[in-house]
Amino acid sequence: MTAQFADEAPTITTTSLRQAVALSSRPSRPSALSTTFTFGWRALLKIKHVPEQLFDVLVSPVIFTLMFTYLFGGALAGSTSAYIQFLLPGILVQTIVFVTIYTGYTLNTDISKGVFDRFRSLPIWRPSPIVGALLGDTVRYSIASVMTIGLGLIIGFRPDGGVVGVLLGVLLLLVFAFSLSWVFTILGLLLRSPNAVMGVSMIVLMPLTFASNIFVNPATMPEALQRFVEINPVSHLVTAVRGLMAGQPDSGEILWVLVASVILTAVLGPITMRLYRTRS
Numbered sequence: 001m002t003a004q005f006a007d008e009a010p011t012i013t014t015t016s017l018r019q020a021v022a023l024s025s026r027p028s029r030p031s032a033l034s035t036t037f038t039f040g041w042r043a044l045l046k047i048k049h050v051p052e053q054l055f056d057v058l059v060s061p062v063i064f065t066l067m068f069t070y071l072f073g074g075a076l077a078g079s080t081s082a083y084i085q086f087l088l089p090g091i092l093v094q095t096i097v098f099v100t101i102y103t104g105y106t107l108n109t110d111i112s113k114g115v116f117d118r119f120r121s122l123p124i125w126r127p128s129p130i131v132g133a134l135l136g137d138t139v140r141y142s143i144a145s146v147m148t149i150g151l152g153l154i155i156g157f158r159p160d161g162g163v164v165g166v167l168l169g170v171l172l173l174l175v176f177a178f179s180l181s182w183v184f185t186i187l188g189l190l191l192r193s194p195n196a197v198m199g200v201s202m203i204v205l206m207p208l209t210f211a212s213n214i215f216v217n218p219a220t221m222p223e224a225l226q227r228f229v230e231i232n233p234v235s236h237l238v239t240a241v242r243g244l245m246a247g248q249p250d251s252g253e254i255l256w257v258l259v260a261s262v263i264l265t266a267v268l269g270p271i272t273m274r275l276y277r278t279r280s
Contacts, residue, residue, distance in 0.1 A: 043136025090214030104188030
């Protein structure tokens, strides 16, 4: 009986296998929007599976806000309640600006693990791995924003601009953060290791954030430092966000931030994609 079934079994050949798995029609190429959102979802899954990535996002704003408010608030503004009104928008900006570093860091990690080459070989819209990662990181920025503002409200921050002013301030900050992320994406493509990306990025951001109007009024600074603060893009961003949250929007600073965001994206985006295509 076994021999009879064996004789009746069809012969499996290479041709028959190809016919079995062959598709009747070629699948359509995924759209640019679809692949971008897919890579954005990939960025979120990283947070889900490695929640330690949110450590800096959750802890840094708490440390800076509490430390500067209660250690220096009385000396700088006369009271902690008065200082938190000035400080919190600046701390929010500083937190989000530092979080943008992780865009370049994670990209460089993908390069070091070989995932980068796999993405470049896929039949997808070329910028989608990078643009998707940038969009996914906006969730990280949003979490940091909620954490910082929530803590500020607990310890006495009362924005005169209300909910609308706070939301507009956060939205403006997210727009600028997206454009600034291209800087660190370029560093992620140029430098050899994730640690190098982190180190160089911190060297770039430390003077921009601390030599600004985040913590104190620039009027108290030496004249040479005041000139630097006046042209510092972080100072323009802080002034715009602070004005929106205080219910006194500065249209000039808001326009400055929006124009700067467009220029950064228009200039650095193509440079990033050129590096992405040619990096070996």
